[in-house]
Amino acid sequence: MTVTPTPVNTKVNTFEIVARWLIGGVLLFAGMSKALGPAAEFAANIEAYRMLPSAFPTPLSLILPWIEIWVGLFLITGFHTLAAARAALGLFTVFIFALGSAILRKLDLNTCGCFGADSFSPQQTIMGDIVLWGLCLVLSLKRVVRPWLSLDHWLGRS
């Protein structure tokens, strides 16, 4: 008896690839924008949210861009996809919380600080973050059946 793959699987895989590349692309771009810009600027952006003690913004401004870059790259290449999707879910949860809190407290931020120079306003960014958070949630909850076009698949971790 032979088993043929159902069309549903194909749809799911297409969704996974698009979601992975979209989330990964956004994170990679966001991380690179910050890593390439002056760290002092991102530290000031973090400080403007007034959520952390004064000792935290500077070290966080050095670490966070690299976390975004690596999580983004892992998602794009499909390396430890599930773990990367969960890490991305965590990141977007934090971003939404910070942006939402800034909006509720009516903080007048110059930029959200999300993409380095000429970032979007917190109101614009939170909408996009909610969409990406939803995609991360779907990816995180799924057991990936056949993560094609991924390193996981190549390494036989299907």
Next chain:
Amino acid sequence: MEVKNWAREFAILLLLMLLPYVAVSLIKQTQWGPILSTPINRQLGQSNAKVVIVEYSDFQCPSCAMLQPTIKDLLRRYDGKTRLAYKYFPLKMHKNALPAAHAAECASEQNKFFPFSDRLFEQQKAWSTLSDATTSFVSIGEEIKLDLEKFKACYADPSKRAAIMADVKEGQERQVNATPTFFIGEERLVGGVLGTDGARVIERELRK
């Protein structure tokens, strides 16, 4: 077989971690354009002061307004040793920032840049939300006794924005993306960091 898989996985991990690091190291700008001279009308403090605080600022930016007392305090504390050079850096997201800079440039032509800019910052909330803030700018001009005819003629002349655009270009070449950004020597301080680190950086520059 398992060892081979483990080695392959480790190699991929290493590659994915190192690749962006190498890319960023190669691309990242580590040298910036020069700070060009600032017209004397936009400088505060003694001309022979050893330390210059260069400020890239936007009149509509709330942080810029909030930091005005900090700047004044530093200039007072290091009187004779520091001076401020103001650079325009109106952000695109603030619709009245460029007109405000234009108005300030017109006040600067009458040698009243700082009285004008002080009031712009003080009254920021009143004019920043207006669809056309011209009346507010004229009223500030009246308050500080500008020659209003000259001021209005200057404000109507778009060529007067050249000085603003030159500052913006200079700032962009120095990777200024947020306001206020300060340079004290080669040290970049952004936003509220001037309050926490400004004095330390000035002291260090004075020791040089």
